[in-house]
Amino acid sequence: MKSIQALADLSGRKALVTGGAGHIGLAAAEALLELGAEVILLDLPTPRLEECTAMLRDVHGNRVEALGGDLKDADLPDVIAENLKETEGTLGILVNNAAFVGTSDLEGWVTRFEDQSVDTWNQAMQVNLTAPFALVQALAKPLRESGHGSVINLGSLYGVLGPDLSLYDGTPMGNPAAYAASKGGLIQLTRWLSTVLAPEVRVNAISPGGISRGQPDVFVDRYTARTPLERMGREEDLKGAIAYLASDLSAYVTGQNLMVDGGWSAW
Numbered sequence: 001m002k003s004i005q006a007l008a009d010l011s012g013r014k015a016l017v018t019g020g021a022g023h024i025g026l027a028a029a030e031a032l033l034e035l036g037a038e039v040i041l042l043d044l045p046t047p048r049l050e051e052c053t054a055m056l057r058d059v060h061g062n063r064v065e066a067l068g069g070d071l072k073d074a075d076l077p078d079v080i081a082e083n084l085k086e087t088e089g090t091l092g093i094l095v096n097n098a099a100f101v102g103t104s105d106l107e108g109w110v111t112r113f114e115d116q117s118v119d120t121w122n123q124a125m126q127v128n129l130t131a132p133f134a135l136v137q138a139l140a141k142p143l144r145e146s147g148h149g150s151v152i153n154l155g156s157l158y159g160v161l162g163p164d165l166s167l168y169d170g171t172p173m174g175n176p177a178a179y180a181a182s183k184g185g186l187i188q189l190t191r192w193l194s195t196v197l198a199p200e201v202r203v204n205a206i207s208p209g210g211i212s213r214g215q216p217d218v219f220v221d222r223y224t225a226r227t228p229l230e231r232m233g234r235e236e237d238l239k240g241a242i243a244y245l246a247s248d249l250s251a252y253v254t255g256q257n258l259m260v261d262g263g264w265s266a267w
């Protein structure tokens with residue numbers, strides 16, 4: 001029987017993390033690198049992508065690569081697939097982590113239901129649901145051929161449960177329908193892909209609860225009071241789930257949605 005260390009070992013495996021320069025994306029990349037994988041960070045071509053890549057290279061050397069691109073661009077998945085053909089090694093791990101999360105001042109996004117726009121709905125669907133679908137489709141061949149294919153989709157608590165909008169009273173925060181629907185769709189896409197791509201590729205989701213990011217105190221207090229583990233999440237809380245689902249630690253697990261939410265969804 002293999003040891004836990006051997007099951008967790010990702011040496012020689014190659015991973016692509018979308019939104020790799022984001023908060024959770026960076027934690028996911030770190031987890032994969034610490035277990036020995038090679039990691040490509042895909043994100044919008046911004047200085048932040050360069051900074052994150054340089055920071056990770058300082059620790060993990062040439063096992064880190066960057067790829068700038070916009071997941072709203074329908075051609076991007078094919079460009080990535082072509083790009084990967086030219087690099088050494090077969091892609092075995094895909095983390096669909098990038099998301100359209102909007103901003104409080106984006107028109108038609110964080111506003112009452114009647115004012116949420118089809119335009120922001122479409123943008124959220126494109127990045128959060130259509131892009132993961134297209135990426136898995138474009139990369140299915142290398143994922144299958146890797147011998148250890150694992151796709152991890154980042155869902156959300158709100159892809160599973162309805163919102164309590166009173167949590168946001170008196171804050172500029174909100175919870176748009178499009179975000180919830182796109183994440184619910186991604187979680188169901190996870191189940192669909194898990195049976196269709198089996199047995200070569202495992203497909204699972206991770207659904208985080210709210211991560212602490214300097215939200216207003218009034219929101220944090222309400223959120224914490226409703227969370228059994230009595231705090232908001234941290235990026236670090238996702239590392240174990242990523243390590244588990246990316247590696248052979250979860251070799252017999254597919255089609256699941258792992259809630260990493262401090263117990264929010266348990267009651």
Ligand SMILES: NC(=O)c1ccc[n+]([C@@H]2O[C@H](COP(=O)([O-])OP(=O)(O)OC[C@H]3O[C@@H](n4cnc5c(N)ncnc54)[C@H](O)[C@@H]3O)[C@@H](O)[C@H]2O)c1
Nearest residue numbers: 019021022023024044070071072097098099154156210211
């Ligand atoms: N932060 C939370 O509380 C929370 C809770 C539940 C789920 N999630 C999910 O976790 C994942 C990561 O969230 P985060 O908080 O780290 O977000 P983040 O905003 O810090 O990172 C998202 C990254 O995606 C990139 N991105 C966005 N649109 C893109 C596009 N069109 N093309 C390429 N890259 C694009 C951004 O540049 C950013 O680096 C998301 O899927 C999010 O929905 C987050």
